[in-house]
Amino acid sequence: xxxxxxxxxxxxxxxxxxxxxxxxxxxxxxxxxxxxxxxxxxxxxxxxxxxxxxxxxxxxxxxxxxxxxxxxxxxxxxxxxxxxxxxxxxxxxxxxxxxxxxxxxxxxxxxxxxxxxxxxxxxxxxxxxxxxxxxxxxxxxxxxxxxxxxxxxxxxxxxxxxxxxxxxxxxxxxxxxxxxxxxxxxxxxxxxxxxxxxxxxxxxxxxxxxxxxxxxxxxxxxxxxxxxxxxxxxxxxxxxxxxxxxxxxxxxxxxxxxxxxxxxxxxxxxxxxxxxxxxxxxxxxxxxxxxxxxxxxxxxxxxxxxxxxxxxxxxxxxxxxxxxxxxxxxxxxxxxxxxxxxxxxxxxxxxxxxxxxxxxxxxxxxxxx
Numbered sequence: 001x002x003x004x005x006x007x008x009x010x011x012x013x014x015x016x017x018x019x020x021x022x023x024x025x026x027x028x029x030x031x032x033x034x035x036x037x038x039x040x041x042x043x044x045x046x047x048x049x050x051x052x053x054x055x056x057x058x059x060x061x062x063x064x065x066x067x068x069x070x071x072x073x074x075x076x077x078x079x080x081x082x083x084x085x086x087x088x089x090x091x092x093x094x095x096x097x098x099x100x101x102x103x104x105x106x107x108x109x110x111x112x113x114x115x116x117x118x119x120x121x122x123x124x125x126x127x128x129x130x131x132x133x134x135x136x137x138x139x140x141x142x143x144x145x146x147x148x149x150x151x152x153x154x155x156x157x158x159x160x161x162x163x164x165x166x167x168x169x170x171x172x173x174x175x176x177x178x179x180x181x182x183x184x185x186x187x188x189x190x191x192x193x194x195x196x197x198x199x200x201x202x203x204x205x206x207x208x209x210x211x212x213x214x215x216x217x218x219x220x221x222x223x224x225x226x227x228x229x230x231x232x233x234x235x236x237x238x239x240x241x242x243x244x245x246x247x248x249x250x251x252x253x254x255x256x257x258x259x260x261x262x263x264x265x266x267x268x269x270x271x272x273x274x275x276x277x278x279x280x281x282x283x284x285x286x287x288x289x290x291x292x293x294x295x296x297x298x299x300x301x302x303x304x305x306x307x308x309x310x311x312x313x314x315x316x317x318x319x320x321x322x323x324x325x326x327x328x329x330x331x332x333x334x335x336x337x338x339x340x341x342x343x344x345x346x347x348x349x350x351x352x353x354x355x356x357x358x359x360x361x362x363x364x365x366x367x368x369x
Contacts, residue, residue: 002077003068003240004212007248010064015255019056023259023266026050049264052104053256054272058097060252062090065245084139085147085238086245088132089282095128096187096278100270122184128278129183133176136285143224145237150175153288155364156234179285182293186284187277189300192307192327194273197262199329199343203299203350204276205253208246210296210354211283214361215243218287221365232368236288249279262340292361298353299346303327 027050065086072080102124103116116124136148150171152161163178164171194200219240223233236242253276259265268276284293294301310326323331332342 001216001240003072003080003244004216004247006071007064007068007244008212008251010067011060011248011251012255013251014060014063015056015252016258017255018060019053019256019259019266022053022056023050026052026266049267051108051267051269052101052271053260053266054097054100054268054270054275056266057249057252057256057268057272058094058275060255061093061245061248064248064252065090068244068248079240083238083241084141085286086241088135088147089242089245089279089286091135092128092132092183092282093275093279095131096125096183097271097275099124099128100191100272100274103270103274125184125187125274126180129180130176132183132282133179134172136179137172137175141237145235147237147286148175148179149235149288151288152178152290154291155289155361157288178290179281182284182290183278183281185304186281186293186297186300187274189297189304190277190280191270191273193300193303193329194268195327196329196333196339196343196346197264198257198260199346200273200276201253201257201260201268202343202347204280205250205257206347206350206354207280207297208250208253208283210358211280211287212243212246212250214289214358215239215246215283215287217362217365219243232365234288236286239287242283242286245279246283249276262343289361292357295360296354296357298356299350302349303329306331 065082069081099116099121103121106116133148137146137150140146149157150163151157151159152163162171163174166174190200190204193203215236216239218234218236221233222239223235256268256272260268280293280297284290289296304327306323306328307326310321310323313320313322324334325331329342329346333339337345
């Protein structure tokens with residue numbers, strides 16, 4: 001448990017004090033954000049604000065994770081040292097962050113708001129997601145548990161929704177496809193939400209905090225620990241290490257928010273939004289809460305649906321729109337809401353969805369007994 005606290009504190013301190021150093025580095029090289037011409041006119045003043053701040057978040061998480069495990073090893077704590085699940089989640093987070101980094105770099109090079117082409121980004125996401133999906137089915141622990149599972153999950157695995165019924169190989173292939181769908185949906189959802197100062201970082205931080213608590217609960221009720229009831233125990237590999245990583249990401253996002261709230265001194269860019277989306281997708285897959293992720297991340301779902309509805313209706317109606325602008329947060333800006341008002345109200349919505357998801361998670365355990 002102490003590793004969870006250490007990770008959160010280190011993540012917070014590293015971004016809180018490391019971000020201004022990165023801001024000066026970016027400003028010295030003129031690496032600023034380019035703003036959409038068709039966006040709210042109030043955003044034009046943000047042109048030139050340093051971007052790619054997600055690199056600070058990623059670096060802080062990696063350093064905090066390594067230092068935390070180093071401290072635990074130094075003091076001889078049991079089960080200290082990186083786990084397969086933790087390393088896999090970092091692989092997904094860093095890999096997606098790299099895709100976002102190339103996208104941000106392309107925007108800076110082209111001096112416009114469009115970065116990598118759609119297919120380049122999709123290929124990058126699929127490559128990272130597929131590598132994660134394949135390895136998630138490898139590396140069983142002493143109880144035979146692999147980080148991922150071919151069973152579709154809600155608050156836990158659903159035995160009657162198992163890809164393995166089609167055979168081991170086909171089941172593994174279907175799981176990799178499923179993992180890619182979750183990863184692609186999550187990364188794009190966080191990317192669409194990142195448009196107002198602090199919005200995506202705050203909402204993602206709430207979700208990471210939820211996974212911290214849920215992973216600790218899964219550890220305490222883990223199958224084979226002795227204190228859990230077999231009927232309701234969790235077959236999750238390395239839940240405490242996942243809790244530590246979730247706490248580290250939460251701390252890193254709080255520290256980053258100090259500089260990212262309005263008026264933002266730095267944007268996370270696609271480097272950050274894709275990395276965070278990958279991390280959240282990784283938690284959903286590795287904690288076996290895949291479908292519950294839709295509720296926990298309800299704000300991201302709503303914002304993504306607003307874009308799908310806008311584009312679909314625009315094409316079907318021959319140019320008409322449902323919203324003044326999509327994603328949804330910009331619709332309310334154009335209706336006259338102040339940016340701070342939109343952010344705080346959307347944070348409230350995010351918190352309500354996170355609370356609902358956690359209540360369902362705990363309620364499932366209570367009623368399963």
